[in-house]
Amino acid sequence: MTATLSADAMKRAAAQAALDHVAHGMRLGLGTGSTAAHFVDLLGARVRDGLEVVGVPTSERTRLQAEGLGIKLSTLDETPELDLTIDGADEFDASLRLIKGGGGALLREKIVAAASMRMFVIADATKEVGTLGAFPLPVEIDRFGARSTRLHIERVVRGLGLIGTITQRLSAPDTPYVTDGGHFILDCAFGAIDAPEALSERLYAIPGVVDHGLFIGLATAIFIAGAGGVRIIGDVTGGPA
Numbered sequence: 409m410t411a412t413l414s415a416d417a418m419k420r421a422a423a424q425a426a427l428d429h430v431a432h433g434m435r436l437g438l439g440t441g442s443t444a445a446h447f448v449d450l451l452g453a454r455v456r457d458g459l460e461v462v463g464v465p466t467s468e469r470t471r472l473q474a475e476g477l478g479i480k481l482s483t484l485d486e487t488p489e490l491d492l493t494i495d496g497a498d499e500f501d502a503s504l505r506l507i508k509g510g511g512g513a514l515l516r517e518k519i520v521a522a523a524s525m526r527m528f529v530i531a532d533a534t535k536e537v538g539t540l541g542a543f544p545l546p547v548e549i550d551r552f553g554a555r556s557t558r559l560h561i562e563r564v565v566r567g568l569g570l571i572g573t574i575t576q577r578l579s580a581p582d583t584p585y586v587t588d589g590g591h592f593i594l595d596c597a598f599g600a601i602d603a604p605e606a607l608s609e610r611l612y613a614i615p616g617v618v619d620h621g622l623f624i625g626l627a628t629a630i631f632i633a634g635a636g637g638v639r640i641i642g643d644v645t646g647g648p649a
């Protein structure tokens with residue numbers, strides 16, 4: 409009989425494989441989401457057994473979880489350079505490009521990842537895609553002028569030949585979702601994003617766009633858990649290319 413792993417078991421397996429690379433004294437970025445939560449949980453057990461690390465959480469959710477597990481925490485102001493960030497992703501491709509932000513934490517996640525020598529992504533195999541874009545791209549925007557910013561985004565993406573729907577994320581009917589940083593999120597379902605670098609640059613150029621969920625040149629290795637075990641793409645030892 410073939411054992412089938414649940415998505416949750418695969419997420420935990422990826423988290424465990426990444427945890428094997430965590431060493432005493434490391435300064436860690438702690439990601440957000442259900443996969444990252446497995447990592448934080450497993451890290452908490454290692455800390456209880458005597459591992460000493462300091463973590464910088466990428467969201468209030470992760471901060472609460474890590475605090476509850478007794479993981480020593482810091483901020484980027486106190487600890488501005490990190491050894492390793494471990495985080496999940498909504499999608500990734502073979503070039504280690506990611507879409508993140510399904511859980512709304514993309515801005516802090518990107519700042520923390522950029523402050524890290526290495527970023528390990530942990531994911532189950534369903535997140536692997538040939539071309540990014542099946543998952544709607546989260547774009548974080550300032551609340552001021554949100555409707556104008558949205559129209560500006562629509563014009564820009566149309567100019568890039570991307571057609572799709574842009575939906576403001578809600579936390580309840582008629583209640584906009586607000587990020588930890590106090591911003592709105594637009595979920596942009598464009599379909600296949602053939603040129604993520606160009607889209608990234610164009611979005612960054614729009615006033616009112618705080619950040620977006622394309623993570624390019626940040627992930628150094630991806631731990632992909634599938635039925636056959638955990639496969640790693642990228643380089644677990646090196647920094648960003």
Ligand SMILES: O=C[C@H](O)[C@H](O)[C@H](O)COP(=O)(O)O
Nearest residue numbers: 441442443509510511512513
């Ligand atoms: O904002 C949330 C993050 O980018 C998550 O890492 C991402 O949404 C993946 O989450 P999950 O591990 O729950 O699929």
